[in-house]
Amino acid sequence: MSGDVLSSVWSEPNRRPVLSLRDWEALLGQARQSRLLARLALHYFDRGWLSDVPAAVLPHLEGGMRLAARQQHEVRWEADCISRALACLSTPVVLLKGAAYVMASLPPARGRLFADIDIMVDQKNIGAVESALFGAGWISDERDEYNQRYYRQWMHEIPPLRHVQRNTFIDLHHTITPPTSRFNVDGKILHANKVAIDGFPGLYVLAPVDMVLHSAVHLFQDGEFSYGMRDLLDLNDLLLHFGLRETFWPELLERSEVLGLGIPLYHALFHIKRLLGTSLPSHFVDRLEGLGPNKLTRFWMAWALGLALQPRHPSSSSHWSGLARWLLFVRSHMLRMPFYLVIPHLVRKAWMRRFPKEPHTEADIREGLK
Amino acid sequence: MKIGPFVFRIRSEINGVTVGLVTLYADYPVLDSSHFVDYTVTIAKGSGLRRWVRRQAIFQFDGFEPFIPLPEDHAFPLLEWAMNWCVSMHANHYLLLHSAVIEREGCSVIMPAPPGSGKSTLCAALVHRGWRLLSDELALISLNDTSLVPFGRPISLKNASIGIIRDFVPGAVFSRVVNDTSKGSVAHLKVPEEHLLRIDEMARPRWVVFPKYVPGSDAHLVKRSKANSLLELGKNSFNYMVLGRTGFEVLSRLLDESDCYDFSYSRLDDAVAIFDDLVARRDA
Numbered sequence: 254m255s256g257d258v259l260s261s262v263w264s265e266p267n268r269r270p271v272l273s274l275r276d277w278e279a280l281l282g283q284a285r286q287s288r289l290l291a292r293l294a295l296h297y298f299d300r301g302w303l304s305d306v307p308a309a310v311l312p313h314l315e316g317g318m319r320l321a322a323r324q325q326h327e328v329r330w331e332a333d334c335i336s337r338a339l340a341c342l343s344t345p346v347v348l349l350k351g352a353a354y355v356m357a358s359l360p361p362a363r364g365r366l367f368a369d370i371d372i373m374v375d376q377k378n379i380g381a382v383e384s385a386l387f388g389a390g391w392i393s394d395e396r397d398e399y400n401q402r403y404y405r406q407w408m409h410e411i412p413p414l415r416h417v418q419r420n421t422f423i424d425l426h427h428t429i430t431p432p433t434s435r436f437n438v439d440g441k442i443l444h445a446n447k448v449a450i451d452g453f454p455g456l457y458v459l460a461p462v463d464m465v466l467h468s469a470v471h472l473f474q475d476g477e478f479s480y481g482m483r484d485l486l487d488l489n490d491l492l493l494h495f496g497l498r499e500t501f502w503p504e505l506l507e508r509s510e511v512l513g514l515g516i517p518l519y520h521a522l523f524h525i526k527r528l529l530g531t532s533l534p535s536h537f538v539d540r541l542e543g544l545g546p547n548k549l550t551r552f553w554m555a556w557a558l559g560l561a562l563q564p565r566h567p568s569s570s571s572h573w574s575g576l577a578r579w580l581l582f583v584r585s586h587m588l589r590m591p592f593y594l595v596i597p598h599l600v601r602k603a604w605m606r607r608f609p610k611e612p613h614t615e616a617d618i619r620e621g622l623k
Numbered sequence: 624m625k626i627g628p629f630v631f632r633i634r635s636e637i638n639g640v641t642v643g644l645v646t647l648y649a650d651y652p653v654l655d656s657s658h659f660v661d662y663t664v665t666i667a668k669g670s671g672l673r674r675w676v677r678r679q680a681i682f683q684f685d686g687f688e689p690f691i692p693l694p695e696d697h698a699f700p701l702l703e704w705a706m707n708w709c710v711s712m713h714a715n716h717y718l719l720l721h722s723a724v725i726e727r728e729g730c731s732v733i734m735p736a737p738p739g740s741g742k743s744t745l746c747a748a749l750v751h752r753g754w755r756l757l758s759d760e761l762a763l764i765s766l767n768d769t770s771l772v773p774f775g776r777p778i779s780l781k782n783a784s785i786g787i788i789r790d791f792v793p794g795a796v797f798s799r800v801v802n803d804t805s806k807g808s809v810a811h812l813k814v815p816e817e818h819l820l821r822i823d824e825m826a827r828p829r830w831v832v833f834p835k836y837v838p839g840s841d842a843h844l845v846k847r848s849k850a851n852s853l854l855e856l857g858k859n860s861f862n863y864m865v866l867g868r869t870g871f872e873v874l875s876r877l878l879d880e881s882d883c884y885d886f887s888y889s890r891l892d893d894a895v896a897i898f899d900d901l902v903a904r905r906d907a
Contacts, residue, residue, distance in 0.1 A: 274659040282663070285713075286685040309630075309659035316715030323865050566686045 257569045259283040260482060260528050260562075262296060263489075269302055277310045283564035284317075287482045291321030292364035321364045328355045331370050331421055336456050338389035342381055346456055347373040347447050349426065349467065353458040354487070356450050361490040365483075369413060369422035376427035376440055383411065383425060390417050399601065407433055409440075429467045435588045436470060438512050461495040462508040469521035470514055473585060481562040482528075488521055489529045502537050506544070515544030524558055557581050625652045627774040627822050628763070629714075630659065631706060635666040635698065637680055643699030643798045647777045647813045662709040666702050668695065684709065693804070700801050700809045703779060707760050710774070711861040717772065718764040718873045719861040724757035724771050725749050727902050730829035731771050733762050733881070735859040738806070741836030741888075744784040747812055748891040749898055751792045756818045757826060761861075766869060769877045770825040775818055777811035785810045791891055830901060831856070831883045842893035844901075845885045852883040 258280045262270055272280060284290040294314035297303050306314065332352055339346055347353075349371035354362040374382045395401050395412035404412045410426040428440035446460035459467060468488040472481060495501045509518045519541060526532040533541060545551055560577035563569050586599060624631050633644070662684070669679030669692060680698035682690050682705040689708060693701050711719055722735040723746040732754075736742035743759055750756040756775045763772040777798065780788055785800060785808065796813035831852055832844075853874055857863045863870040888894045 274657070278660050278663070282685045286687070307659060309661070312716040313661070313713070316713060319715045319869075320865055323867050326867065567683075 257283070257563045259287060259289065259293075259564050259569075262293065263486060263529055265530075266296070267300070269300070269305070274307060274309070277307065279566065279568035281310070281313050283566040283569060286479075286566045287564050288366045288368075288480050289364075289483055289486070290314075290317035291324075291366055292483075292486065294318045295321065295364040318364075321366060324365075324367050325355055325362065327421070328352055328367055328370065331419075332356050332453065332456065334389065335370070335372065335386075335423065336453050338391075339382060339385050340455060342378070342385055343455070344374050344378045344382060345444065345447065346382075347444065348450070348456060348458055349373055349429070350471065350487075353464065356453065356456065357448070357458045359491065360494050361487040365487070369424050371424045371426060373426040373428065373440065373443070375444060379411065379425065379427055383414070386414055386423065386425070390419075391415065391423055392417055397605075399605075403598065407431060430470055430474065431589050433589065436514055436517060438514070442512065461491075461498075461501065462505045463512075465491050465495065465505060466509055466512060466514045466518060470517040472521055473517055473581070473588075479565060481558075482564060485521070485525055485528060485562065489525050489531050492525070492531055492533075496533075502533050506537060506540050509544060516546050519545035520554055520558060523555065524562060527559070528562070553580075624648065625654055625658075626706075626776060628772055629661045629710060629774070630654060631709075632660045632663040633666075633702065634663065635702070636668055637666055637695060637698040639680075639696065639698040639799075640666050640702055643702065643811070646796065646798050647811055650814075650816050650819050662706070662713070664702065664705050664709060666698050666705065682708075697801055697804055699798055700779075700804055700811070703777065703811060706776070710761055710763075714763070715862050715865055716766065718766060718863065718866060718870055720762040720764065720856060721760065721859050721861060722762040723759050724762045724773075724826075725754040726757055726771070726826040727754050729827060730902070730905065731757060731826040732830045732832050732898070732901070733771070733828060733856075734832050734834050735762075735856055736834055739836075740834055741784075742834055743778055743780055744787060744836070745834050745888070745891070745894055747778045747780060747784075747788045748791055749895065750778075750815065750818065751795070752895045754898070755821060755826075756814055764828075764873060764877060765825070766866070766873055769828060769873055769880065771828060772825055773822045775814050775822050777813055780810055780812055782807045787891070788812060828877050828881050829905065831878070831881045832886045833884070835885070835887045836889065837887045838889055840887055840889045842888040842890070842897050843886070844897050847883040847885050849878045849881075849883055853878050 258270070258272070258276055262280070280293070281290065284293045294317040297306060297314060298318065303311065303314065328351065332348065335346065348356055351365050351367050352370045354365060391414040393412050394415050395404070401412060404410065409428045409431050410424050414423045414425060415421070428438050429443065430436050430438050443459055443463050446463060447457040448460055450456045450458060458464065465488065468484065468491060472484045472488070509515045522533065522541060546554070557577040557580055560574040561581050563574055624633065633640070635641070665683040667681045667683050668674055669681060673679050678695035679692040680695045680701050681688055681692045682701055684705070690701070690704070720733065720735055722733050723742050724734070725732050725746060734742050734746060746756070746759050756778070757771055757773040758775060759778040760776070761774055763774055765772060785797070789795060789797070798811040800808050800810040802808045833847065833855070856874055860870070863874070866873070886897070
C-alpha cells in the first residue's frame with residue numbers, strides 16, 4: 254500500500270518524489286478523489302518535471318491540465334453572467350473561495366477545479382438576488398420542503414441554484430458560517446472591508462485576512478473533509494502570498510479575535526505547519542497559542558484531523574480515518590447548531606437517507622449509461 | 624487487462640463478473656504487475672444484510688461509488704458501464720464521442736446516435752460482414768492528427784436486437800442475457816478474435832453516418848451538411864466543452880476529411896449493401 258502519497262508531494266514542494274508505477278496509480282487516484290489532479294499536473298509542469306514522468310502516466314496529467322484550463326475559463330464566464338444578471342439591483346456581490354481566487358488572480362486559482370460558484374450578498378437582499386438570478390435562468394432544484402426550510406431558517410446560504418441551460422451551480426450566502434453556529438459571523442462586518450474586483454463593477458472579494466479566515470473555517474464546516482487537502486493547499490497559498498505584507502499576520506490574529514474564529518485558525522495553522530511546513534513568524538506563535546482550545550481538545554483534534562485530512566482513497570484510508578471523520582462530522586454539527594436543534598435534524602437526515610421520497614436512480618445512473 | 628490504449632484492473636468477488644470476463648474477454652492481453660494501470664474498477668458486493676438478502680453489485684472507483692448499487696444479477700453489464708464511465712469521464716487526452724466506429728480498408732465510419740437508434744445493432748451486423756470494430760460506444764479521436772484509436776469491447780445489445788443479431792450472426796458468442804435493467808434486457812456480443820489482433824491499428828476518419836432504425840422502411844442514405852453535423856457531434860461528445868478550442872479544431876479537421884450522411888433503415892442486409900457501396904465509390 255502506498256499510503257498518503259498526495260500530501261508528500263507538497264510537504265517538500267521542490268523535491269521530486271520517487272514514485273513506482275503503483276505509487277503513481279495511488280497518487281493519481283488520491284488526486285482525482287481530492288480534486289487536485291490539475292494542481293498536481295501543474296506542480297509537475299511548473300518545475301519542468303513532466304519529461305521525467307512515465308509515459309503511461311503523462312496522459313492523465315495532461316487531461317487534468319486541460320480540465321483546469323477549461324474551468325478557469327468557465328468561472329470567468331459565469332462570474333460575468335452573474336454580474337450582468339445582478340447589475341439592475343446595485344447590490345454588491347462578494348465572490349467567495351475558488352471564484353474569488355480566480356477573479357482576483359490569487360495563487361490558489363492555478364489548477365483549481367470547481368463544483369460551484371459561491372457568492373455572498375447582504376442578508377436583506379437575498380430575496381431580490383434570488384429573483385434576479387431566477388430571471389437569468391438559475392433555479393432551485395431542492396424540492397423537499399424540510400430541506401428548503403432548514404436552509405432558509407438555519408443556514409448561512411440558501412439551497413444551491415442551478416442554471417437551467419449550462420447546469421452550473423451557485424451557492425448564495427449571506428455570511429460565511431451558520432447563524433446558529435458557535436463561530437457565527439455577522440455578514441455586515443465582512444461586507445465593510447470587501448475589496449472591488451477590477452473590471453467587474455459590482456463584484457468584490459473578501460479582505461485578505463477575512464479570506465484566510467473563511468478558508469480556515471471552511472475546512473471544518475461541512476464536516477466531511479472530502480477536499481481537506483485541497484482546502485489546506487488553498488489556505489497555504491493565501492498565507493504565503495499575503496504573508497509577504499508585514500502587517501498581515503498581526504491583522505490576521507486581531508481579526509480572528511474580532512470575528513471569534515481563533516479556534517478554526519489555530520487548527521488550520523497547526524496542520525498546515527505539520528503537512529506543508531508553513532508557519533507564522535515566531536514572535537506571533539505565543540499569540541496563536543492563546544487562541545487555541547484547551548489541551549484535551551487540542552490533542553483529540555490533532556489526532557482526528559490528522560487522519561481525516563488523508564485522501565479518502567482505498568490506498569490511504571484506514572478504519573481509524575472512518576471513525577475520525579465520523580467524530581468530526583458530529584462535532585461540526587454540534588458547532589453548527591445547539592443540541593435541541595441538531596439532534597432532531599440528524600435523526601431526520603438519517604431517516605431521509607434511509608427512505609428517500611423519490612429514488613434518484615435515473616439521474617444518478619444516467620452519467621454512466623450514456 | 625489491456626484494451627486498446629487503456630489498462631484496466633478489475634476487482635470483483637461476484638461470479639457473474641468472472642463468467643462474463645471468461646466468456647467475452649479471453650482473447651485480451653493480461654499484463655503483469657510491471658505495467659501501469661489506468662483505471663482500477665471494483666464491482667463489490669453489498670455490505671451487511673445486503674450480502675445475503677436482495678444482493679447488490681456496487682461499482683467503486685477511487686473509493687467512491689459513481690452509480691447507485693444494482694441487483695447482483697446485473698454485475699456484468701454494470702462492469703461494462705463502469706469501464707465506459709472511466710474512459711468517458713477521464714480520458715481528456717482524446718476527443719471522446721458517444722459513437723460506434725468501424726473501419727474497412729483504412730477508412731472509418733463514425734456512427735453517433737442516441738440510444739434506441741439502432742447504432743449497436745447496425746455496428747454488430749457490419750463487423751460480421753467485412754468491417755472491423757474500433758468501438759461500439761466510444762470514438763477516441765487523437766488530438767494530434769484526428770486518427771481514430773480502437774477501443775474494441777463487447778457490443779452491448781438490447782431487447783429485440785439480441786435475437787436479431789443471434790439470427791444474423793451464426794455462432795455469435797453472447798454473455799448471459801440480463802433482464803430488467805434500466806435499459807431493458809441486455810447482452811454483450813463477443814468481439815471477433817481477428818479484430819482484437821489489430822486493436823493497436825489506428826484508422827482515418829472518412830464518413831460520419833447518423834443511423835436511424837425506422838420499422839418497415841427501405842434503406843436511405845442522405846447527404847447531410849457538415850456544419851450541422853459538427854453541432855450534432857459537439858452535443859454528442861463527452862468532453863467537447865472540456866477541450867474548448869482544441870475540441871472545435873479537432874472536430875472541424877475531422878469533418879473536413881469526412882462525408883456526412885443521415886441513414887435510415889430497417890433491414891440489416893440493405894444496410895450491409897449500402898455500406899459496401901460507400902467503400903466501392905469512395906474515390907468517385
